[in-house]
Amino acid sequence: MLVSVLIPLYNSEKYITETIQSVLDQSYTNIECIIMDDGSTDNSLSIAQQFTSDKVLVFTQQNKGASAARNKAFENSTGELIQYLDADDLLHPDKIKLQVENYHKHQNPDILLSGTWGRFTLDKNQVQWEHQVLNKNYSQPFSWLIDSWNGLGMAQPGVWLTPRKLIEKAGPWHESLSLNDDGEFFCRVILQASSIIHVPDSQVYYRSNINTSLSxxxxxxxxxxxxxxxxxxxxxxxxxxxxxxxxxxxxxxxxxxxxxxxxxxxxxxxxxxxxxxxxxxxxxxxxxxxxxxxxxxxxxxxxxxxxxxxxxx
Incomplete structure (x- = not known):
């Protein structure tokens, strides 16, 4: 079963090499990596292009925002399962393998798989894992949303492994949103799922506190x-x-x-x-x-x- 890892890329020259390498280091090998450069003005595109191969495809577009880049990457992908990954975040080597195994185990094409995420700044070995109420299975997916909205946790986009059909039912990323576009997108995906299966050891490293995003x-x-x-x-x-x-x-x-x-x-x-x-x-x-x-x-x-x-x- 092919997994497509979709990376929107914009001015991440400091981090994109490590991010791509975390994809190539996956113990699950039936992967394609689709990188959509969103009009970077630094060396991000040229660095990404150095990884071009039968597994890594690099595209570029004029700057339209991360959601538009994700939509375009999805259009160019062919995987039955989709892994979104931001250009400065990292996957644990077994992240995708563990979730794919659980997908096959449950034999339900409409389940959504979640994992565990943690924050780090420069060194992933100093990651602080998020231990939150949401880290569990949900037989009624909308209950995940209720818990999250009530302040019991959140999900970084990379934690999910999503069947392609759920995304096709939910529709594309909302390109006019510049903040919380991931929350709105995965709200729709979650509402299309039959259940949410949490895979605790399926881990994502979320890089934070690296720019002026607060302003x-x-x-x-x-x-x-x-x-x-x-x-x-x-x-x-x-x-x-x-x-x-x-x-x-x-x-x-x-x-x-x-x-x-x-x-x-x-x-x-x-x-x-x-x-x-x-x-x-x-x-x-x-x-x-x-x-x-x-x-x-x-x-x-x-x-x-x-x-x-x-x-x-």
């Missing part, structure tokens, strides 16, 4: 993308199921958006509040840090937000 994430475009992704969550899941548990989890997304970005963009925060109210599940509840929650219980969520504008809570 970018607070741009107006990025914040609008984040809120849009939450609205799309609501659209996708309520089309499948609707109950108080789901609506509460959706509402929690909006509350966390308000908590995080109230001081950055009050207009978007107001839109998030309106989306919360439309869910009709009652009053806002405190989210965020311990101190914020304590004060919010006394004077209310919105009043505490105003205080947070002036002092750190």
């Amino acid at each position: 970018q994430s607070r741009s107006e475009k990025a914040l609008a993308s984040e809120l849009k992704s939450y609205q799309l969550y609501e659209h996708h899941i309520l089309a499948k199921a609707d109950n108080i548990e789901i609506r509460t989890a959706l509402a929690n997304n909006y509350l966390n958006f308000i908590y995080q970005f109230y001081t950055d963009d009050k207009q978007l925060a107001q839109k998030a509040e309106q989306a919360f109210l439309k869910l009709k599940i009652g009053k806002m509840w405190p989210v965020g840090g311990k101190r914020f929650k304590q004060i919010a219980k006394l004077i209310g969520f919105k009043n505490t937000l105003k205080i947070k504008s002036y002092i750190k809570l």
Whole structure:
């Protein structure tokens, strides 16, 4: 069974060699690696092209964003199973093998396979593995979304091994989203799956704290993308199921958006509040840090937000 590893590449000359090598070092060998350069302005493309072979195919396009690069890479792939991998992240040598073995074991073409991820900066041997509630099997995939939206964990895109048919049913990456595009995409994929099988030793190394993404994430475009992704969550899941548990989890997304970005963009925060109210599940509840929650219980969520504008809570 062929596995396609899809890598969107943009200005990652420092890391792309190690990333590609982690693919070539996989103990599962029936792999093709599709690299889609998204108009890099450094040496990323030329470095990637040095790996060109019958297993590694390198394409390029004008800069359109990571989601567009992933979509184009998928179009050029032929694997029955799809592994997404960012250009600065790494796969454990047995990552794909363990998940493929579990895929065959369950004999269900619509299962989605998850793994374990950890953060590192420069040395993968210093990785900090994420031990979270989500690291388990789910017989009802939408329950994974509910747990995640309630703050019980998240998944870095590389943890998944996804049957091609699930992606074809879910549709392509949303190319207009610049922030949380992975969350929105895998929300749709998860809702198409029959179950989620967690493979604990199937590991991904997530490189973090290497750029100035924090300032970018607070741009107006990025914040609008984040809120849009939450609205799309609501659209996708309520089309499948609707109950108080789901609506509460959706509402929690909006509350966390308000908590995080109230001081950055009050207009978007107001839109998030309106989306919360439309869910009709009652009053806002405190989210965020311990101190914020304590004060919010006394004077209310919105009043505490105003205080947070002036002092750190």
